[in-house]
Amino acid sequence: MRSAQKRPVAVLVDAYTSGNHLPPAFAKLDVDVVHVQSTPELMTSMRLPDLTAYRAAVPYGTPAETADRLREFDPVCVVAGQEPGVELADELSELLGLPTNGTALSRARRDKYEMIETLRRAGVRCADQLKSGSAEELVDWAERRGEYPVVVKPLSSAATDGVAVCRGPEEVRKAAEAVLGTVNIFGERNDEVLVQSFLQGEEYMVDFVSYAGQRGSCGIWQYHKRLDGTHRIYDRDSITTPGSSPEPEITAYMHEVLDALGIQYGPTHAEVIVTPQGPALVEIGARLSGGVLPDFHDLCVGVNQADLTALAYARPQEFLDRYAGRPYRKLTEASQIFAATTLDGVVDSLDQDVLAQIQALESVHLAIPKLAPGSRIRPTVDLYTATLVVWTRHDSTEVLERDYARIQELAERVYLLREDAKAAA
Template identity: 65%
Template sequence: MTAQEPTAQGRRPVVVLVDGYTTGNYLPPAFARKGADVVHVQSTPELMTTMLAPDLGAYLANLVCDSPEETARQLAAYRPVAVVAGQEPGVPLADRLSELLGLPTNGSAQSAARRDKYEMIEALRRAGVRCAEQFRSGRPEELAEWAERRGEYPVVVKPLTSAAADGVAICRDAAEVRKAAEAVLATRTVFDEPNLEVLVQSYLVGEEYVVDTVSCEGRRYTCGVWQYRKKLIGTHNIYDYELVLDHQDPRVAELIAYMDTALRALGIVFGPTHAEVIITADGPALVEVGARLAGGMNPAYHDECLGANQADLTALAAVRPAEFLERYADRNFRKLRETWLYTTPTELDGVVDGYDQDVLAEIEGLETVRGLNVKIKEGGRIRPTVDLYTSSLRIFMAGDSAAQVERDYLHIQRIKDQVFRLR
């Protein structure tokens, strides 16, 4: 069998991965560990250049989608057992292909609500699930007028279909709303999609959390619950670090119960999700949810700290659903280590000429550091951080106590910018 031939009947199971960008690159190895091969489907004529591209060498084949119907016909020859979205742009196509192939599916009827943040929140509202007030328009003046009529600031302005806090602004008056909306409409999303409309929402007051799950036949396993620590710089609430809550923390049960209602409202019964939720004075309320792996996915790290990881659980649910249901359905993670994911902000501005290897080695040698990703490539532009994509380093940290991790976090904070040599 060559790399381009369909798998013969009786051979290894095949899974279809749509748009395997960024952390989607963890899925082919995860499927391989479960004894499955993977076929990649590209939803766009050319690979998107705004994200880490899929390693196409990890797949049996790469199909460029002309139409869902024709792509499903081509995929049928591989006798796939599941279709999974590797990144958010692939969610609607994964929904439709799985539907056409008669495989486990979230269905296409609510695909828009799993990509468009306005439709997402409206789906929750229709189901009676607590959520933000909101309005969308392609005209900045209309967005500012809605905020003025509502009469309660701050409000949040954001693109409809982006991610990683791209274009998100916390606005304190109508002028800031107009300015933020104009900025969104003048740019494209991190997925290289045009911004034709802008969303403005009520500001949810409270602490923000992440809830990561994997579902199979409508029953989910909660992979982790993390609490965000962010810093407000101007109108941008930027990522700093996130830490795992203890599995016995009462907030965990409250957040999981809320997300169960949100997943039902959005029709998510299969595959991974990465949700951001704020616990307000009235209880949890969804910020947004992506039907894909978490951006901070690192399988070995999550195995050490949480006892399992979202990539391997996604593969298990797809390839051996009965085993997933028996071992993981309706259960939750256990916190095994003090766990922080530090995404370093920066005020640097320039072109990266290289890295100080001694500083990188110093960070990697710290007792609690389990991994380090340098996010700005040599020759790339480093800018002051305004969202997740403009942060400079991602550092995976784990220790025996919060004090131990915080000690190393503060040390990294002092030297993080020394990693980069600028032209």
């Protein structure tokens, strides 16, 4: 029995990037956190967890060994902090007898091919697809299907890493060969590649938190992307209005998706395209959205996914009473902007005056440059190669549009390159 003198403990697995928002979210509810990593060494390709925020960091081991070490903390939950931790979090929560999505469908929650096939078996609307370790097989599938464009992407990735929209066989071949044999940001080798039918329609980001199959919505945001060659590059996203189409249709569809994938607990971040036939899943992660910024989302929708996740596990009845089955609120117009670049070289310095001009714009909540002096800057092809992220909010859409245009004008001037590096590039 848990001692009345000890604070409860939540276990976080691989709390990289946005997973760093979970320790303070649990701390607000007087819950300590213990960190577990799914790999022998921390993954330096992502923003590392701040281990000073944890009661303990459990050394890497087998799931059974790790579960034995965790029992001394008598945890109330195990939560995936980021994508690599999803399967281990499923296994540990199952071994410890805690609220769990279980291991039966763990692979389908990470492998994009299995994800879509699981939906197909459940009768949920989804894309056509094929996976293969042969670029020629992927080309043959696309040619037999006879309908372009198609999408080529890794089986496990994030932020459009390795994703290409292909309009013909040569583009399919080139995109597949560019992925096969490489290693993704999670340290996983791409031995197979996925080709899917292109879902035509507007794309949306959909974030939920679940507890015992009951779900609270954290917001639905419409993506605005532009196509540059074979790459669909993030431009910005904007919050949609709850109760107005397509929010109800997307929400109903997402319940089908989450049930089909066995996701009954924890946060989820999904991308959905509303096709002429209805919503269809692009992919889903059983973890926090990478774009969570708690104070910003509190101002936009009155809640944020990190705090809602902590509430669901620490005080489930309060979560169910306050948030389950209810749409999010839209408190303001808002947008997250991802600035792209055509620059190629090494960053010498950041122009602080230009950054100050961006930060001073009326709608800007926060602007974060993604590169530091000495970093390599390359033309943007995906979310990881965007150079600046800006969160904006205002009651006036006109102000948002005006500031968006100004941010686009200023963004390319934020980074000053080394002259020798520019010449070499």
